[in-house]
Amino acid sequence: MRTINIYHLYPGYLNLYGDRGNILALYQRAYRRGINVNIIGVDPGGKIDLGHCDLLFMGGGQDSDQKLVAEDLKKRDRDLKHAVENGMPILAVCGSYQLLGHYYTTVQGENIAGLEIIDLYTEPGRGRLIGNALVKCSLWEPPQTLAGFENHAGRTYLGPETKPLGKVIKGYGNNGSDKTEGAVYKNVIGTYLHGALLPKNPWMTDYLLQKALTYRHQDNHLEILDDFVEIQAHNTASRLAGLRRP
């Protein structure tokens, strides 16, 4: 039986915007295809057995939590980088996306050192970028849209070689000015989109599941599921993107 081990950092700290929904989506879509999924929650200071991890998920956190988590992650960044180079998939949303870069400066001016996994940095901007967003993503063929909700004060800028996750159709994206959203390096994906992101973008969920299966040298074929409900939710969110601003 095919098995995937998903590590969730840190369910008690980085869990701001319904991030649990991403884990549930991965779990349900694997389960429906008879793939066994183990979800391992890790607390700060706890052990991540990277030799055992097929997919790493990191959510969003408040500034005060993020600081705590950044310090903890810094201690393991060599192992983490090694796994990334070997193709371990990571999904990092919002706060932890910012942690993937060189640094993150809070609105108060405090500098939080990043993990330097992706060439990007984050600086504070005036006002938060909030609302439904729609992004065109070409990680798979044919390209498909990602619908989600963004809410961030930080403006993320990508290095010249860094590939964005997608192009903003509606909403703000990384910084509200260059129309990029998120970033990709090898199988690491960082994004500002929550909502939660994966439940109403099932193609993204399946992409991650396939990467996780491949990483563990397992058959990565995924049978097609009935996604009527998910697609309806995706369409609602797409329609709302760019329409209303709080």
Place this chain on the structure above:
Amino acid sequence: MEEREKPGVNKRNNGLSNYLFNPRLLVAIWSGKIIMKLTRILGRGGTTLPGRIALFFAPQISAGLASQLRKGSLIITGTNGKTTTTALINNILKETGYKCIHNQSGSNLTWGVASTLIESASWLGKLHEDWAVIEVDEGSFPEVTKSVNPRGIVVTNIFRDQLDRFGEIDHIQNSIKKGMELLPESSFKAINADDPSLAGIQPQEQKNIIYYGLELDSPSYPFQNTGRDIKTCPLCSKVLAYNKLYYAHLGHYYCPSCSYRRPEPEIKLTGYQVTSTNSSELKLNVAGKSFKTTVPLLGTYNLYNILAAVACARGLEIPLNIIATALQKAVPSFGRMEQFHYKEKNIIMALVKNPVGANEVLRTILNQEGKIDLLIAINDNIADGTDISWLWDVDFEQLLKHQERLNNITVSGIRAWDMAVRLKYAGLDSGKIEVEENLHRALHLSLQYTKPNGKLFILPNYTAMLEMHKDLNRLGLGKSYWDREAINK
């Protein structure tokens, strides 16, 4: 009863004669009142526009009106429980013999408060009430505190709520702190001792703080997925430990590495039992004196609301027997487990708006016996919060264990499909979930599914609740909230 005289209140009253004949103030009141009438003729309970227009003409309108109150005003803020706590305090004050103004939930932003005061004022801009009991949104708390100069405040709790509007918890905490700093020194502060984010806001040597908290055994159900929104010590940022944890981050906490711990509450709940008639039988202790009362409200979250109201009454030195009598007469507030009967069917409406509140509502309804029909309605209008990701932090997985008791589940509202996905990924059979985005049609559909003597639980978020309430009114059930207000007076 005897009231301590507050010198500040009198001083403001003397300066008022100038204010009364201030043409700007009158223009503001009139325009506010006229717009209020117009919106009601149009069938809306408009609480935003009248206040906004009035504030445009006279930014000091709330201060001007509030200063006329014979006793003063009280502010209730915090994430959950504001509406119920406000209603309970209102009941206690009425039982004492006072005349009160109180606002409805949804009018708890700066302009909503202005609307409420304008509505109670005469066309000449006079107020004749003793107290204004005002629920205030955490974000508007500093501004409203500054303008109405309250005699006392109540802070219920801080949870994650409407992140799109407030930003993060740190933000809400700062807003509440700012409001507290603007308070007159003589004003009392009734504060939830069990919420570690609140006790840390005030320096310990502060006077006039009345802490309240639960002194019960830990609940038997395990700690759920919501997570604790507050995890670390506000003084030294180490992870907090608990002797008892009631729900979310509320409980008997202490910091293992510094001196920070739950303050000893003056107002305690020492006993709690649910009666056969769905009331809560309570044993309370107020500054060493015990008394018992039965309150027709359910749920752990309501225990905190009751304690908050008692703490506020303690701040006003209201005798315990009056408090006990007033609590017995409590009724669920607008859309808070409000009950209706229609064609031998029971309809119970409970507002859901954030993970902690929704989890407690789910737990309370699943504790009831028999078959259950569910209608969950989720909008994402600005008043609801446009970010609905919190749905993923609600333990809808609780429903799985009760699947055989679930007769029908309908989801509705602008984000009906998101809700459907949420339930699908909770593991429920998506084929059994009805999706009807239109609230009106969804209500009628659900009522058709509900069998005679069955129970239909409607769980809407804020604007969905307002809309469905109107539908229920059309069926001859309940009253619109402005009519209810008129009756209450």
